[in-house]
Amino acid sequence: MGNGDTRVRGIAARAGGWSARHRWAAVGIWVLFVVLSMGLGSAAGRVDVKESDQMSGEVSQAARIIDDAGLKEPAGETVLIQDSGGTLKSTDPEFRQTVAAVIKAVQETGRVQSVTSPYDTRTISRDGRSALVQFKVRGESDTAPDRIAPVIEAVEQVQHGHRQLRIEEIGSASMGKTFSDAFGDDFQKAEYSAVPVAFGILLIAFGALVAALLPVALAITAIIATMGLMAVISHVQPMSDTANSVMLLVGLAVGVDYCLFYLRREREERAAGRDAATAMRIAAATSGRAIVVSGVTVCVAMAGMLLTGIAEFKAMGLASLMVVAVAMVGSVTVLPALLSLLGDRVEKGRVPFLSRLKRGRTNASGESRIWRAVLGGVLRRPKTAIAIAAGALAAIALPAVGMHTQNLTLDQEFGDKLPIVRTYERVNAAFPGGADPAQVVVRADDINAAPVRAAIAGFRAQAVSSGASQGPVDVVLHRNQNVAVIDVPLVGGSDQKKAEKSLQLLRDTVRPATFGKVDGVQAPVTGNVAGSKDFNDQIVGAVVPVFIFVVAFAFILMLLCFRSLTVAVTSILLNLLSVGAAYGILTAVFQHGWGASLVGAEGVGAIISWLPLFLFVILFGLSMDYHVFVVSRIREARLQGRNTRDAIRHGVVTTAGVVTSAAIIMVAVFAIFGTLSMQSMKQMGVGLAAAVLIDATIIRGVLLPAIMALLDERNWYLPKWLRWLPDLTHDESAYARPAAAVAPGVRDDDDQPDRVRV
Numbered sequence: 001m002g003n004g005d006t007r008v009r010g011i012a013a014r015a016g017g018w019s020a021r022h023r024w025a026a027v028g029i030w031v032l033f034v035v036l037s038m039g040l041g042s043a044a045g046r047v048d049v050k051e052s053d054q055m056s057g058e059v060s061q062a063a064r065i066i067d068d069a070g071l072k073e074p075a076g077e078t079v080l081i082q083d084s085g086g087t088l089k090s091t092d093p094e095f096r097q098t099v100a101a102v103i104k105a106v107q108e109t110g111r112v113q114s115v116t117s118p119y120d121t122r123t124i125s126r127d128g129r130s131a132l133v134q135f136k137v138r139g140e141s142d143t144a145p146d147r148i149a150p151v152i153e154a155v156e157q158v159q160h161g162h163r164q165l166r167i168e169e170i171g172s173a174s175m176g177k178t179f180s181d182a183f184g185d186d187f188q189k190a191e192y193s194a195v196p197v198a199f200g201i202l203l204i205a206f207g208a209l210v211a212a213l214l215p216v217a218l219a220i221t222a223i224i225a226t227m228g229l230m231a232v233i234s235h236v237q238p239m240s241d242t243a244n245s246v247m248l249l250v251g252l253a254v255g256v257d258y259c260l261f262y263l264r265r266e267r268e269e270r271a272a273g274r275d276a277a278t279a280m281r282i283a284a285a286t287s288g289r290a291i292v293v294s295g296v297t298v299c300v301a302m303a304g305m306l307l308t309g310i311a312e313f314k315a316m317g318l319a320s321l322m323v324v325a326v327a328m329v330g331s332v333t334v335l336p337a338l339l340s341l342l343g344d345r346v347e348k349g350r351v352p353f354l355s356r357l358k359r360g361r362t363n364a365s366g367e368s369r370i371w372r373a374v375l376g377g378v379l380r381r382p383k384t385a386i387a388i389a390a391g392a393l394a395a396i397a398l399p400a401v402g403m404h405t406q407n408l409t410l411d412q413e414f415g416d417k418l419p420i421v422r423t424y425e426r427v428n429a430a431f432p433g434g435a436d437p438a439q440v441v442v443r444a445d446d447i448n449a450a451p452v453r454a455a456i457a458g459f460r461a462q463a464v465s466s467g468a469s470q471g472p473v474d475v476v477l478h479r480n481q482n483v484a485v486i487d488v489p490l491v492g493g494s495d496q497k498k499a500e501k502s503l504q505l506l507r508d509t510v511r512p513a514t515f516g517k518v519d520g521v522q523a524p525v526t527g528n529v530a531g532s533k534d535f536n537d538q539i540v541g542a543v544v545p546v547f548i549f550v551v552a553f554a555f556i557l558m559l560l561c562f563r564s565l566t567v568a569v570t571s572i573l574l575n576l577l578s579v580g581a582a583y584g585i586l587t588a589v590f591q592h593g594w595g596a597s598l599v600g601a602e603g604v605g606a607i608i609s610w611l612p613l614f615l616f617v618i619l620f621g622l623s624m625d626y627h628v629f630v631v632s633r634i635r636e637a638r639l640q641g642r643n644t645r646d647a648i649r650h651g652v653v654t655t656a657g658v659v660t661s662a663a664i665i666m667v668a669v670f671a672i673f674g675t676l677s678m679q680s681m682k683q684m685g686v687g688l689a690a691a692v693l694i695d696a697t698i699i700r701g702v703l704l705p706a707i708m709a710l711l712d713e714r715n716w717y718l719p720k721w722l723r724w725l726p727d728l729t730h731d732e733s734a735y736a737r738p739a740a741a742v743a744p745g746v747r748d749d750d751d752q753p754d755r756v757r758v
Contacts, residue, residue: 016284219255
């Protein structure tokens with residue numbers, strides 16, 4: 001393992017020592033930082049991701065054309081009028097009267113414009129039993145869901161007077177309002193529930209109110225500061241509500257975890273008989289350093305999302321990276337100051353029952369009784385433990401081999417909970433692609449030029465003759481902007497695979513045959529089907545570079561910080577195993593429906609396309625928390641002179657309590673998202689919760705110690721050809737030597753240099 005005698009101090013130790021000596025200054029600087037961040041954020045305002053910047057490809061190109069032309073397309077709405085009894089057709093007087101009543105009702109609300117009759121637009125189904133009244137909602141499309149209620153009520157009134165026909169409204173505004181009413185509070189409830197859940201678990205872990213409040217307070221202030229910084233950064237990299245929710249999720253998890261690691265170590269050293277200053281210094285040099293290593297590794301993993309090229313992912317990655325960095329800095333600066341200020345008062349507000357429960361879980365040395373018993377069997381038979389644990393995880397991961405990803409359709413996302421989902425399906429059945437048409441955004445130097453008009457007419461005709469659409473193909477000209485928008489209902493409708501084939505036919509055959517013959521014309525094809533396909537293609541293309549980036553940088557960081565090729569390799573393999581197990585659980589539950597009812601979910605036949613890459617980045621980063629913390633403690637014990645097996649036993653059983661508490665908090669917070677109504681959010685919550693639970697128990701409690709016991713001294717192997725690498729290891733044993741080694745009456749001066757391995 002080598003020897004080093006250079007006397008320098010680690011960053012975490014120096015930061016903790018300074019904060020403990022300058023307590024009020026450290027707290028004041030942190031408060032000022034949080035306030036200034038929020039103030040700057042409020043002044044700057046948050047810039048959100050625009051559709052034109054969402055990703056590369058035709059969808060963004062079309063959005064930029066619309067934006068550059070200054071076109072504000074109102075929200076479109078449709079009213080389906082359909083015979084449900086098999087007796088009426090659109091030619092019948094009663095059917096015509098109903099259509100007229102719908103048109104009159106929506107016009108009288110004063111909220112709509114451009115109302116069209118199906119008899120004028122030929123939006124009548126082939127069997128003649130369904131028709132569509134179409135119109136636009138006045139005002140900005142973004143706020144249309146807030147203004148659509150009177151129109152929905154007017155349509156419902158017509159339905160009450162014409163029971164013989166089905167009359168239902170659907171469109172971007174009505175769907176937005178329906179989803180907001182049904183699920184709009186889901187995220188807020190989840191976010192508000194996360195904090196009290198975390199506090200409750202911390203209260204059980206510490207048995208004291210003040211000690212439980214500290215991690216929550218640090219996490220919340222880190223989140224508040226990051227929200228302000230996000231607003232400032234958004235002027236360079238736009239943010240979003242989704243990025244904000246992910247930031248809160250990650251910030252609460254790592255903020256509480258980092259504080260928990262630090263606080264537990266400080267309490268442990270005090271319980272061992274050390275004075276406050278010595279306990280603080282040991283916590284700073286050991287847990288503080290583990291927090292820095294872990295935080296940097298998590299930040300690197302989150303940075304992987306920046307490589308996707310998708311604006312939403314880049315926003316999530318940057319927001320997560322920022323909150324981890326802020327929480328890491330707060331943990332090694334303001335936390336030591338607060339602990340120094342509070343002293344023994346950190347144990348104030350003790351709950352007798354919880355205190356006794358806490359003492360019952362550990363022995364006099366602060367070691368977990370349960371994990372000590374488990375670890376005894378693991379270390380006695382490491383090969384058997386590896387075979388059983390690895391075999392079980394491999395079996396759990398096996399379903400992931402057949403994982404199918406796609407953007408979920410409305411019925412997959414929401415099931416049959418909402419009537420509007422059935423309306424969507426009925427419209428698609430009667431008018432394939434009509435509820436969700438592709439759009440061709442045409443820009444030319446002169447949209448009125450004869451060759452351009454001929455190309456548009458040719459495109460309309462060939463879109464139908466090629467079999468990509470059954471029509472009607474509508475064109476809206478914006479002559480002043482030299483832009484035209486062509487709506488093309490796709491054959492396949494809500495069947496994603498069939499609709500994508502129609503889309504490819506438009507893009508690869510119809511467009512080149514028509515617009516390809518005219519110079520200076522752009523004609524990107526957009527719409528929901530196009531957006532879904534382009535998004536999936538870009539996600540798939542980003543998998544390899546993101547995977548290589550995250551794994552390579554995590555490997556390098558582990559290699560430098562532990563100076564062991566073995567530790568670096570095993571950390572990567574174990575993290576990949578936990579991610580694979582999470583994929584297997586997701587596939588089994590949500591794709592195949594095995595045990596789906598146990599988590600209130602449905603087997604929807606697919607995993608939402610963005611989730612595997614998102615889970616990989618988040619889980620790979622968060623898994624490093626536990627790995628760094630446990631291995632750092634094992635290495636510390638090894639440096640104190642224990643043999644490898646004793647060091648493993650000591651490191652695992654002394655960290656088991658804090659790792660278990662941290663994992664329970666993460667699992668509880670992530671599981672809250674698993675209770676949301678949307679299937680995509682359920683998938684995310686279940687995947688994250690399952691992976692963290694597996695990682696903190698089977699991986700860190702069984703596989704890691706079994707593998708390290710089997711490798712023995714080879715755990716610390718570094719080949720000669722790698723010894724030129726910078727040495728970022730840290731000799732924690734210089735701080736955490738046994739309390740008896742400090743002679744009575746001898747002052748352990750915090751101002752003296754502390755030995756660090758180089």
